[in-house]
Amino acid sequence: xxxxxxxxxxxxxxxxxxxxxxxxxxxxxxxxxxxxxxxxxxxxxxxxxxxxxxxxxxxxxxxxxxxxxxxxxxxxxxxxxxxxxxxxxxxxxxxxxxxxxxxxxxxxxxxxxxxxxxxxxxxxxxxxxxxxxxxxxxxxxxxxxxxxxxxxxxxxxxxxxxx
Amino acid sequence: xxxxxxxxxxxxxxxxxxxxxxxxxxxxxxxxxxxxxxxxxxxxxxxxxxxxxxxxxxxxxxxxxxxxxxxxxxxxxxxxxxxxxxxxxxxxxxxxxxxxxxxxxxxxxxxxxxxxxxxxxxxxxxxxxxxxxxxxxxxxxxxxxxxxxxxxxxxxxxxxxxx
Amino acid sequence: xxxxxxxxxxxxxxxxxxxxxxxxxxxxxxxxxxxxxxxxxxxxxxxxxxxxxxxxxxxxxxxxxxxxxxxxxxxxxxxxxxxxxxxxxxxxxxxxxxxxxxxxxxxxxxxxxxxxxxxxxxxxxxxxxxxxxxxxxxxxxxxxxxxxxxxxxxxxxxxxxxx
Numbered sequence: 221x222x223x224x225x226x227x228x229x230x231x232x233x234x235x236x237x238x239x240x241x242x243x244x245x246x247x248x249x250x251x252x253x254x255x256x257x258x259x260x261x262x263x264x265x266x267x268x269x270x271x272x273x274x275x276x277x278x279x280x281x282x283x284x285x286x287x288x289x290x291x292x293x294x295x296x297x298x299x300x301x302x303x304x305x306x307x308x309x310x311x312x313x314x315x316x317x318x319x320x321x322x323x324x325x326x327x328x329x330x331x332x333x334x335x336x337x338x339x340x341x342x343x344x345x346x347x348x349x350x351x352x353x354x355x356x357x358x359x360x361x362x363x364x365x366x367x368x369x370x371x372x373x374x375x376x377x378x379x380x381x382x383x
Numbered sequence: 384x385x386x387x388x389x390x391x392x393x394x395x396x397x398x399x400x401x402x403x404x405x406x407x408x409x410x411x412x413x414x415x416x417x418x419x420x421x422x423x424x425x426x427x428x429x430x431x432x433x434x435x436x437x438x439x440x441x442x443x444x445x446x447x448x449x450x451x452x453x454x455x456x457x458x459x460x461x462x463x464x465x466x467x468x469x470x471x472x473x474x475x476x477x478x479x480x481x482x483x484x485x486x487x488x489x490x491x492x493x494x495x496x497x498x499x500x501x502x503x504x505x506x507x508x509x510x511x512x513x514x515x516x517x518x519x520x521x522x523x524x525x526x527x528x529x530x531x532x533x534x535x536x537x538x539x540x541x542x543x544x545x546x
Numbered sequence: 547x548x549x550x551x552x553x554x555x556x557x558x559x560x561x562x563x564x565x566x567x568x569x570x571x572x573x574x575x576x577x578x579x580x581x582x583x584x585x586x587x588x589x590x591x592x593x594x595x596x597x598x599x600x601x602x603x604x605x606x607x608x609x610x611x612x613x614x615x616x617x618x619x620x621x622x623x624x625x626x627x628x629x630x631x632x633x634x635x636x637x638x639x640x641x642x643x644x645x646x647x648x649x650x651x652x653x654x655x656x657x658x659x660x661x662x663x664x665x666x667x668x669x670x671x672x673x674x675x676x677x678x679x680x681x682x683x684x685x686x687x688x689x690x691x692x693x694x695x696x697x698x699x700x701x702x703x704x705x706x707x708x709x
Contacts, residue, residue: 236398236399236562238482241544244543245544247478247482247540248537248540248541248544250476250478250479251476251479251534251536251540252537253475254472254476254529254533255530255534257468257472258472258526258529258530261468275461276461278514278518279515281514281515282515298601298602300468304471304630305583305626305630308471308630308634309583311475312576312577313576313580315576316576319564350604351604351608352605352607352608352609353608355604363584366584367581367584370577370580370581373573373577374574374578374581377564377573377574380570381564381567381570381571399561399562401645407703407706407707410642411700411703411704413639413641413642414638414639414696415700416638417635417638417692417696418693418696418697418700420631420635421635421689421693439621441676441677441678441681442678442682444677444678445677445678445679446678463631467630471634
């Protein structure tokens with residue numbers, strides 16, 4: 221690539237491309253996390269049907285159930301809410317992290333590690349309920365990964381902006 | 384563009400540009416979905432004022448209402464929650480999908496289709512309550528679009544990474 | 547850069563680069579907002595421990611507390627929910643806004659302004675509860691910024707697509 225400005229690192233234009241494996245792994249993990257969250261939605265629906273515990277009168281009427289709070293359904297909804305609180309911020313921090321030119325192996329470990337931790341988190345929250353601190357540790361691992369990427373990226377970008 | 388690496392497809396650098404209509408439609412639909420969600424927020428506020436049903440003591444004090452659960456407000460909040468569970472994952476999957484070099488017409492149908500389905504979903508959930516399975520079908524359409532894009536993108540990126 | 551297509555504005559390839567200060571400020575604010583949301587999570591946990599008010603039986607058993615609704619915890623959870631309703635849509639609208647070639651000073655004011663407003667919003671919601679309309683005004687400022695960016699970007703992209 222012919223660089224006409226001098227101030228732009230040529231590598232800058234090659235961040236959001238599949239030729240950058242860190243970005244490829246990011247996209248792959250983003251898709252897997254989306255599918256995992258969709259799985260939680262399906263699990264909610266399955267348990268609403270199974271327990272005939274619905275959220276709206278028109279649903280209860282249609283499926284001959286009741287508008288009622290069910291423990292199993294509420295547990296899965298808490299797992300879902302925990303996803304909503306943790307996964308979008310991971311996707312934002314992980315996107316920013318790409319601009320810090322991380323080692324591909326490190327970025328891959330962080331992205332894939334977060335994805336695995338969140339899958340396990342959902343399993344022990346909603347499917348096979350294990351005693352604490354199992355769930356707490358799985359959540360903490362993902363939280364620390366997101367925090368590391370957000371802090372590292374914020375410092376990196378801030379220094380870039382002011383220098 | 385002069386390609387100096389040989390391994391990068393030139394087209395790769397033209398994905399996130401308005402010259403790529405698929406990306407333009409993606410951005411447009413993202414903005415419309417943002418505005419739709421903001422509309423749900425305004426609808427919540429309108430009904431909190433109308434029914435004087437607030438969520439915090441300081442709000443109730445200010446507006447001479449009560450901290451109380453109102454059926455209409457809760458229904459709109461459920462519609463909003465459904466948005467939070469479905470729209471961010473669509474935006475993530477739709478972003479990844481851009482790297483699979485989809486046909487512009489197909490990508491446009493998926494992006495615009497999802498947007499229309501979600502607008503209709505909100506209408507039948509919170510404004511004009513229709514008997515089920517109307518809302519279920521509208522939700523399912525959007526869910527399938529997100530799922531298709533996430534699975535297709537995950538496979539595409541995975542194959543790209545391992546070959 | 548050597549432009550071989552003629553139809554692509556050269557500047558288009560320099561949007562998602564740290565050499566574009568508007569993008570740098572966007573990334574920085576995204577990371578700060580992620581960290582702010584993580585702070586709300588930590589505040590929730592701190593208050594769950596302090597009041598021994600947990601959300602799951604296995605948590606209560608582990609930490610010798612109860613599954614109970616606590617006012618302080620619920621207040622922080624409402625602040626968190628408000629973040630989930632407002633921050634992801636800001637990140638989406640702010641991303642689209644980059645393609646409208648905004649003045650760097652204007653984009654920076656909007657991004658940084660939103661970030662400051664949301665930090666203050668969390669403080670008056672969950673830490674130092676001030677009488678309304680303090681929180682309402684702080685929320686409104688962020689809402690208007692998101693709305694402006696979404697509408698402006700939607701119109702800009704729509705015109706680009708149809709012409």
